[in-house]
Amino acid sequence: MSDENSSVCFVSIYAYAYFATDRDLPTGGAERQLYLLAQELTAEFDIQFIVGDFGQPHRLRQDGVTLHRSYEPSADGPPWVRAKQLLGLLGAMRRANPDLYVFRGDRTRAIVVGLLARILGKQWVYNVALDSQASADSDGSTSLTEFFFGRAIRDANHVIAQTPSQQASLQTSYGVESTIVPNGYPPAEEPISAEQREFFVYVGRINESQKQTHRFVELARRLPDEEFVLIGPQSDTDAYHERIEQEAAAVDNLQFLGQVDPEAVHKYFRRAIALVNTSTQEGFPNTFLEAWRVSTPIISLNVDPGRFLDGRSLGYADGSFDQLVSLADQLAVSNDYRRQLGEAGRTCFESNYHISATAADYSRVLQTHSK
Numbered sequence: 001m002s003d004e005n006s007s008v009c010f011v012s013i014y015a016y017a018y019f020a021t022d023r024d025l026p027t028g029g030a031e032r033q034l035y036l037l038a039q040e041l042t043a044e045f046d047i048q049f050i051v052g053d054f055g056q057p058h059r060l061r062q063d064g065v066t067l068h069r070s071y072e073p074s075a076d077g078p079p080w081v082r083a084k085q086l087l088g089l090l091g092a093m094r095r096a097n098p099d100l101y102v103f104r105g106d107r108t109r110a111i112v113v114g115l116l117a118r119i120l121g122k123q124w125v126y127n128v129a130l131d132s133q134a135s136a137d138s139d140g141s142t143s144l145t146e147f148f149f150g151r152a153i154r155d156a157n158h159v160i161a162q163t164p165s166q167q168a169s170l171q172t173s174y175g176v177e178s179t180i181v182p183n184g185y186p187p188a189e190e191p192i193s194a195e196q197r198e199f200f201v202y203v204g205r206i207n208e209s210q211k212q213t214h215r216f217v218e219l220a221r222r223l224p225d226e227e228f229v230l231i232g233p234q235s236d237t238d239a240y241h242e243r244i245e246q247e248a249a250a251v252d253n254l255q256f257l258g259q260v261d262p263e264a265v266h267k268y269f270r271r272a273i274a275l276v277n278t279s280t281q282e283g284f285p286n287t288f289l290e291a292w293r294v295s296t297p298i299i300s301l302n303v304d305p306g307r308f309l310d311g312r313s314l315g316y317a318d319g320s321f322d323q324l325v326s327l328a329d330q331l332a333v334s335n336d337y338r339r340q341l342g343e344a345g346r347t348c349f350e351s352n353y354h355i356s357a358t359a360a361d362y363s364r365v366l367q368t369h370s371k
Contacts, residue, residue, distance in 0.1 A: 006370035007046040009098035010034050011089075011113050013073055016051035019062045021261060025054060026233050028205060029286040030105045030129040032262065033183050038065050040359030045366065050092045059095070068092040090116050098122065100157075100370040105129040107149040114152040123369045126153050127160040128178075130283040134166040136173035150174050157369045160362075162284035163307060179365055182308070183284040184358025188266070191295035191346065194338035197273040199227035200328060203265060203287050204279070205235035206244055215278035215301060215321065217247045220254040222325045226332050229268060233259035270294045273338060274315070274331050276324075279303055289353050292345030297338055299327040309348050314341050 017027035018035035038047045042064040049065055053072040060067040071088030074081065093101065093116055103113040104127035117124035128134050136146060153159055153170075159178040161167040170176045200223075202216040213232065220228035230248055234241040248256035260268070269275065275291040277300040288308060291298050298305050299315040301324050306313035317324035330337050 005044065005046045006100070006367070007048060007096075007098035008041070008100050008102060008366055008370055009048040009050060009068075009093070009096045010038065011050040011093070011101055011103045011109075013050070013052040013070065013109075015049055016054055016056070016067065018262060019049075019051075019060075019065075019067060020054070020056065021263070023054065024259060026235060028235070029183075030283075032286050034102075034104060036185065036355050037359055037362055039063065040355055041363060041366070044363055045370070046098075048096045048098055050089065050096060053088065066096075068096050086112065089113075090119075093117070093120060098370075100125065100366060102127060102366075105133070107133060107145055111145070111148045111152045114155060118155070123157040125158045125160060125365065125369060126156040127181075128162055128166050128170070128283060131163075131166060131169070131281050133283075134161060134169040134173070158365055160365060165307065166283070179361075181361045181365065182353060182358060183286055183289060184353050184355035185286065185289040185293055185349070186355050187350070188270075188293040191342070192270060194295075194335040194342060196271070197296075197338060198271050199229050200274055200276050200331075201229045201231065201268050201272040202276050202278070203231045203268070203290070204277075206232045206241050207235050208237075208240045210280055211235075212278040212280060212301075213244050214247065215324075216276055217244065217251060217254065218321070219276060219278075219325060219328060220251050223328055223332065224253055226253060226273075226328070228254040229272075230254060230256045231258070231260050231265060231268060266290065266294075269296050272296050274299050274328065274341075276328070277301065277303055278324075284308065288345075289349060292342075292349040292353075295339075295342035295346040297331060297341035298345065299324060299331065305345075308353075309345065312344065314344055 012031050012034050014027045015031040017025035047065040049067050050070050051067050053069050058069045070092035071085040101117045101124040103110055110126055114124055153176055159176050160181050161178040167178050167180055170178045204211050206213050248254050269290050274297040280302050282303045301317050302319050304313050304316045
């Protein structure tokens with residue numbers, strides 16, 4: 001790394017899970033994408049991360065980037081806990097002292113990061129992670145949160161969208177111009193054949209409102225002659241997680257593995273008949289790319305894969321659970337159908353979604369604001 005490289009700091013509290021792979025820590029697709037981008041960008045930038053306090057040292061050098069510990073994450077807490085977290089975040093951001101901060105995701109945290117960046121006299125970039133973050137009032141935010149979020153992203157030095165629909169929503173809802181940078185993923189080895197596929201897989205957070213994990217359990221019940229594998233960390237209430245564990249245990253053809261190491265999970269994508277998505281909404285799912293790069297078909301209840309697949313709505317149930325069951329049944333019995341959907345996905349991945357191409361697009365945005 002040259003001394004002349006600009007410094008970019010990603011504020012991503014749960015991204016530490018991808019640097020500490022020996023720890024069982026919660027994380028998600030947004031954090032995974034930032035980790036992958038960081039590995040591609042270290043030759044051009046001094047990359048830093050603000051991460052949560054998981055008991056690690058205040059400052060670490062790992063995988064070519066510098067990690068700064070901020071605060072211990074918690075779902076809720078009294079005002080004094082929130083104040084302590086805010087001070088911990090401010091202290092970590094001050095220690096990092098980059099040319100540019102980048103935040104991806106949650107509206108409330110975006111407001112805070114944007115404000116602290118300005119207090120520190122720095123530029124910042126906001127990166128949409130879900131469709132609802134690009135559209136006013138679409139995620140149930142309070143009017144006060146909505147007001148301050150709109151002000152924050154209008155004040156940002158740049159906004160990055162993942163898709164054309166997000167870009168249009170940002171313009172309509174907030175009058176904000178944005179640059180489209182799709183998610184990317186490293187290429188994979190040659191996939192196995194359609195005939196060798198073994199099961200349907202769900203990979204994602206165990207979550208009721210957005211991910212609707214229970215619909216995957218329901219799908220396994222509807223197709224008792226097929227095998228199903230459920231993979232994902234807890235991200236909802238203990239009660240919902242326990243409900244999914246109990247329901248899965250009662251379905252003979254369903255195996256619930258819980259959280260699986262990010263690298264180990266690839267073997268499940270590779271062997272799957274199809275990835276099943278039951279979410280109510282997504283931004284740009286990393287899991288779609290992880291499946292397509294190994295020619296694994298995707299069947300999706302509410303999120304049209306055609307948004308990312310050159311407009312071809314292959315494997316889309318259009319909100320109908322009965323149609324999702326029908327799609328799974330077709331893939332279970334037809335190797336030709338598996339091959340058709342898998343090859344379409346892999347072709348599109350190879351043409352559009354290599355992480356190197358995504359990083360090049362991201363770099364152009366960062367270079368503009370980090371000098």
